[in-house]
Amino acid sequence: MLRLAALVLITLALSAAVNAAGVPRPVIDIAKPGQCIDTPEVMRRTHMDLLKHQRDKTMREGERHSKVSLNGCIECHASKQNGSVLGGPDNFCQGCHSYAAVKLDCFECHQPKAGYKAAGGKR
């Protein structure tokens, strides 16, 4: 009887430990810490809708002063290690997306690295 009680207790303790650790969280090792454009809860749920809405606004109407901007995300969220939002499980966009099994084509065109300087007309 005592043995059984001990076993139950151990099992309970074990499951509590797993719960405290919870679901593995994405690594946020970003070059510019501080504040996002909205709360993390809102960002996790709605960033894809925000981006797709702004995409059409910028592309079609030339609206470029919105707080939502893909280049803006990248400037803040690029990693300290390789300056990019892609690369491996520690990179912000890729890390979470591979965990959530999301595949993006955005970076076939969009530059995933922060800090690019365009050459411009002058040499």
Add this chain to the structure above:
Amino acid sequence: MSEVTTSRRAFIGISATAAAATAGFVALAPGVKLMDLAQAHADSKGASSKVRWGMLIDTTKCATGCSDCVSACARENAIEPGSGRPAQSSQWIRKIELKEKKGGHRELSLPMLCQHCANPPCVDVCPTGASFQRADGIVLVDRHICIGCRYCVMACPYQARSFVHEPLHNQNPEVPRGQGCVESCTLCVHRVDKGESPACVESCTHQAMLFGDLNNPQSEIAQRVATVASSQIRADLRLDPGVRYQGI
């Protein structure tokens, strides 16, 4: 009669207060609040239909053999020759050298690029609506919607569009480009929206390229177009290009 002293203004004041008191905001139209309008105004300095961006190219100043505009375009928009196969590389602007066969030996040189037509055939033929014209006249490909069918490439009489055959890297973040889509000169829309001029215009040391708002009578380009003889290439097609040429 004299009993009704409430003025129009006082009446509006009262009803506005009443509305504000009941609804908490002044409703201008169903679903549109005064707040929304104020915010919309603050950040929507986008493309305006009052503007028509255009270019005037003076072929008498454009130097034979010079390709500064072409290389400036390539630098700004990160256009590289595709894996050693220049024929596959995109071409947003190219130099054309012309020679008159009869008579004298008149030679001239000009840059050819997307003519940003008012009636663009590339837009007419696009099956998805990816090829479109902004309110300010700039003709673009929305590459989020482009399926790469290349009807627009066929429809363009100026051969201004290219198809991206190979995966690309090191794009300018302000100029996303990628495999499987059609692309062409954007008139450096990312610079124009910041109040700058296109990279090719900025690079021209011969002052052969002038960029500006054709709709604004005060602008240098509108005044030049009004005073000197300029022409539109293939004007017979009545596409009304925004790029005009002088001296051809």
